[in-house]
Amino acid sequence: MRIRGVEIHKGVIGAGDQLALVESLQSVADAAPPFSPLTPRGGRMSVRMTSAGRLGWYADRRGYRYEALHPDGVAWPAIPGTVLSIWRTYGSERRDPDCCLVNFYGKDARMGMHRDADERDFSWPVVSISLGDSALFRIGNLERGGSTESTWLESGDVAVMGGSARLLFHGIDRIRYGSSELLPGGGRINVTLRVVGRDACRK
Ligand code: SIN
Ligand code: MN
Numbered sequence: 001m002r003i004r005g006v007e008i009h010k011g012v013i014g015a016g017d018q019l020a021l022v023e024s025l026q027s028v029a030d031a032a033p034p035f036s037p038l039t040p041r042g043g044r045m046s047v048r049m050t051s052a053g054r055l056g057w058y059a060d061r062r063g064y065r066y067e068a069l070h071p072d073g074v075a076w077p078a079i080p081g082t083v084l085s086i087w088r089t090y091g092s093e094r095r096d097p098d099c100c101l102v103n104f105y106g107k108d109a110r111m112g113m114h115r116d117a118d119e120r121d122f123s124w125p126v127v128s129i130s131l132g133d134s135a136l137f138r139i140g141n142l143e144r145g146g147s148t149e150s151t152w153l154e155s156g157d158v159a160v161m162g163g164s165a166r167l168l169f170h171g172i173d174r175i176r177y178g179s180s181e182l183l184p185g186g187g188r189i190n191v192t193l194r195v196v197g198r199d200a201c202r203k
Pocket of ligand 2: 114115116168
């Protein structure tokens with residue numbers, strides 16, 4: 001399925017592979033505990049998040065950015081092989097992502113409309129993996145505002161935002177809590193894989 005250039009590969013991750021992904025993401029969360037970032041506008045994000053890879057995505061009152069260390073001061077764990085194989089299938093075989101952002105959605109978590117624009121190099125696609133409860137994914141335009149289209153992302157779906165869709169505004173309106181039994185405590189995990197670019201760490 002393709003919506004505004006966003007490719008949505010429905011149900012491409014089988015049940016066993018979904019379980020293996022959850023297990024490897026649990027190891028990431030054990031090594032780099034999830035947190036709910038503050039936002040530059042004075043709020044706090046409703047998702048809990050952590051990262052794996054060379055760089056982790058981070059937000060606080062100073063802004064949105066990539067950091068080489070978890071807020072506890074430790075390096076982010078390596079991106080699990082289970083996740084990398086999905087990137088290599090749907091993203092690129094030419095290089096691996098710098099950041100594997102892991103978002104944990106509880107019952108009332110959502111994500112406002114935004115662009116993935118903190119990277120230095122937009123020539124690589126963003127690959128997003130959905131696990132657990134279904135989520136209402138809204139896709140907008142290259143500028144904020146205007147008409148939007150929505151679709152439900154379900155467990156095992158892979159969405160790819162590349163080419164002309166790389167910088168589209170998008171967000172998650174809500175999850176359908178309890179719609180999946182994959183995660184023991186309910187809720188949803190989204191994994192977002194991104195190439196940041198070589199100079200990302202320079203201050
Ligand atoms: C994001 O845009 O960072 C997350 C999207 C999703 O949860 O599917
Ligand atoms: Mn995003």
